[in-house]
Amino acid sequence: MKYSEWRLLNDSERKSLGWHRHPRIKTVTLFTIAFIIIFVIVIFGISKNSTVHLNRKPTAQEAFNIAKVFVKDHLKQPSTAVFPNHTFKQAIDTAKNNYQIQSVVKALNISGKMVKSDWIVNMHYIGGDWSDKSSWQTDAVNISPEN
Structure with a gap:
């Protein structure tokens, strides 16, 4: 659902659709998952580098x-x-x-x-x-x- 369509819905329609259909929630969720994956990769990369010295x-x-x-x-x-x-x-x-x-x-x-x-x-x-x-x-x- 696009944000312009979301704005046209009334409160009861918004509540019946659920949080996962909200356009900003989708974007934030995707960026959060991507950030967590990148963070985990960086942490494992640093911890595996035992030959820094x-x-x-x-x-x-x-x-x-x-x-x-x-x-x-x-x-x-x-x-x-x-x-x-x-x-x-x-x-x-x-x-x-x-x-x-x-x-x-x-x-x-x-x-x-x-x-x-x-x-x-x-x-x-x-x-x-x-x-x-x-x-x-x-x-x-x-x-x-x-x-």
Whole structure:
């Protein structure tokens, strides 16, 4: 039914036709259904995209986390390593994907003494998941004094 025809009906005729015959109701209903469908598609599309972190360069904190893994690989007793949570220095060149991370570690040495050591890791991000060691190439891992 067209809106011009709807306007010509009296109140009793409008009530007898029912709400679904009203021209504005049809339009609103169609747009509402279309909006809901588009909204659901967008939400499912976003929730399925679990690889968002693969398409960006690692942050300084992420580089620090992976650098700790490389430092542990060079320690005599890596299970005893204690790193500061957020205390580190970084020099990052995002154009070349070069990362230099500096911090300290406390770990047991061979004689069983807890030693605090400064370390510097120079590494290059080659792509992929930042938390995967194979996504990084280490240029140098310097720990002083050596444990």
